[in-house]
Amino acid sequence: xKGLFYILVCWVVGNALAMLVDGYVSGNIIxxxxxxxALKFKLFDAEEVRPVAKFLLGTMALFFVPFGVGVMVSYGxxxxxxxxxxxxxIVSTIAVLVTAGWVFQLLNxxxx
Amino acid sequence: MxxxxxxxxxxxxxxxxxxxxxxxxxxxxxxxxxxxxxxLTAVAVIAFLLLLDIDYATYRESTQIIDFALGLAVVxxxxxxxxxxxxxxxxxxxxxxxxxxxxxxGVLSVVLIAKAFGTERNIITSIAPKSVTVPxxxxxxxxxxxxVAVTSVVVFCTGILGSIFGPAxxxxxxVKDPMAKGFALGAASHGIGTARAIEIGAAEGAMAGLAMALxxxxxxxxxxxxxxxLY
Numbered sequence: 001x002k003g004l005f006y007i008l009v010c011w012v013v014g015n016a017l018a019m020l021v022d023g024y025v026s027g028n029i030i031x032x033x034x035x036x037x038a039l040k041f042k043l044f045d046a047e048e049v050r051p052v053a054k055f056l057l058g059t060m061a062l063f064f065v066p067f068g069v070g071v072m073v074s075y076g077x078x079x080x081x082x083x084x085x086x087x088x089x090i091v092s093t094i095a096v097l098v099t100a101g102w103v104f105q106l107l108n109x110x111x112x
Numbered sequence: 113m114x115x116x117x118x119x120x121x122x123x124x125x126x127x128x129x130x131x132x133x134x135x136x137x138x139x140x141x142x143x144x145x146x147x148x149x150x151x152l153t154a155v156a157v158i159a160f161l162l163l164l165d166i167d168y169a170t171y172r173e174s175t176q177i178i179d180f181a182l183g184l185a186v187v188x189x190x191x192x193x194x195x196x197x198x199x200x201x202x203x204x205x206x207x208x209x210x211x212x213x214x215x216x217x218g219v220l221s222v223v224l225i226a227k228a229f230g231t232e233r234n235i236i237t238s239i240a241p242k243s244v245t246v247p248x249x250x251x252x253x254x255x256x257x258x259x260v261a262v263t264s265v266v267v268f269c270t271g272i273l274g275s276i277f278g279p280a281x282x283x284x285x286x287v288k289d290p291m292a293k294g295f296a297l298g299a300a301s302h303g304i305g306t307a308r309a310i311e312i313g314a315a316e317g318a319m320a321g322l323a324m325a326l327x328x329x330x331x332x333x334x335x336x337x338x339x340x341x342l343y
Contacts, residue, residue, distance in 0.1 A: 011187045026251040028186040029332045035190030036197070046194065053191035056184055060303075061150045062132045063182035064246045066175045068154030068268070070261025072161065073168045077235060078262055084229035085239055089266055092221040093273050093300050094281055096243050100214035100323065101287035101296035107206035108289055 003052035006044045010034040118164060124174040131156045145272055145304065186247040189325060196322040207295070207322065214299035214323070215330040218243040219338050227343055236343055238262040241331050242270045245302040248328035252335050267302070274301025275308035291319045298323030 014031030018024075038044045071078070078085065117123060135152035161171055200207050219240050226236045238258035241249040246267050253263045278297050287293055294316030297305035302324050310317030 007184055007187050010190065011183065014187070023255055024336050025332050026255055028183045029248065029251050029329070031187040032190040032193070033329065035187055036193045039191065039194040040197065046191070049188075049191050053188040056181065056188040057192060059181070060185045060247065061148070062129065062153070063178050063185055064150050064264055065128055065132060065153045065157065066172060066178050067246070067250060067260045067264040068150055069157045069161070069171060070168065070259075071154070071265060072158045074259045074261040077259055078265060081226075081229070081231050081235050084226050084231040085235070085262075085266060087229070088222045088225040088239060089242055089270055090273065091225055092218055092242065093270050093278075095221045096214050096218040096300040097274065097278055097281050097296045098285045098287070099217040100210045100299040101282050101285065101292045103213045104206045104210035104295045105287055105289040105292035107209055108203065108291060 002045075003049040006038070006049055007031075007035060007052060007056075010038065118166070119170075121174055124166075124171055125177065127160065128153065128157055128175060128178070145275055148268070148272075148304070151268065182247055182250070186251055189245070189247070189328070192321065193325040193329075196318065196325060199318050199322050203291075206292075207326070210292075210295055210299065211323065211326040211330050214243075214296070215327050215334055218300070218327075219331060219335055220342075223338060223342055233257070233343060234259060235262065237339065239266045240335060240338070242266045243300050243302065244328040244331045245324055248332060252332050256336075256339060268304075271301045271304030274305040278305060278308065279312065290315045294319035295323040299327045302328075 010031040011028055012031075014029070014034055015027030017030045018027035035044075035049070039046050039049065132149055132153045135147075135149035135156070138152060139147050139149045157171070161168070222240050222242060223236055226239065234257050237256050238253050238260075239262065241252040241263065244252070244267070246264055249263050249267045250260050252258075254260050274297060278301060279293070282293050282296055287296060290313060293312070294309040297309040297316070298320030301308070306317065306320040306324050309320035
């Protein structure tokens with residue numbers, strides 16, 4: 001229960017901060033960072049957070065389902081833009097793989 | 113009477129969870145990435161709604177608690193970052209440089225290619241965060257007018273694409289360092305890429321998980337700037 005409380009507190013504070021920055025970053029993402037720092041600086045007991053976090057993260061694939069079901073109303077948008085979406089996705093995925101891989105490999109090597 | 117039950121409040125939520133459990137069982141049996149539980153469940157739910165002529169708005173209303181749970185899960189990702197932050201020790205430079213480079217290249221390439229096709233703004237916003245985990249991608253796209261259904265589909269496809277072809281692309285371009293491979297898979301293909309990296313090895317898996325979390329944060333912070341100035 002304490003773990004859930006900690007997560008909720010981070011979310012609430014995150015939402016408040018999100019308002020301060022005019023929604024630049026959403027409240028749940030700020031909440032994620034708050035939870036990270038609170039654990040890192042031992043403000044919260046990681047043992048308390050672990051079971052709740054593990055449950056939420058383990059079930060996360062279920063939470064996307066309603067968005068996926070949204071395809072039944074927005075399939076038209078996807079079909080209208082198939083060429084753009086497919087090209088952007090494929091090219092960009094390769095670009096990210098290669099960039100992240102190269103940069104990491106290069107700097108990791110220099111280190112050793 | 114059946115109609116009354118189907119339209120009663122907990123029915124659609126219960127159905128969704130039932131189909132998800134079934135989808136999970138099928139996925140574990142077959143181990144085929146394309147038979148991902150989320151995908152199977154979404155397809156089955158759509159078929160069910162169409163069959164019984166229930167509209168999407170009704171479905172969304174009765175599954176609102178799932179939205180709430182997703183919000184909680186995004187915050188809980190902070191715990192995952194905490195667990196993985198141990199891996200950063202003495203590798204700060206490659207980790208942060210690769211996060212930044214991967215994020216910038218990922219968002220910019222999507223935006224520029226889609227713009228070249230003359231794609232509308234709301235679609236560009238929907239697909240720009242394609243490399244990050246669905247909850248973060250949705251948290252980034254939704255408040256800025258993105259269509260979350262398009263986001264979920266594109267993010268899912270990116271995950272599948274990276275997990276199937278990622279390792280081959282990396283060897284083709286000479287990425288041999290196991291940590292770099294794992295990091296790239298997590299940065300490009302979020303959770304699905306991470307699952308693939310874990311199959312390859314422990315070092316790859318840990319780096320992929322870390323990359324997924326950091327790329328998510330970097331995208332959330334950098335995307336609004338791109339959105340404001342580039343399209």
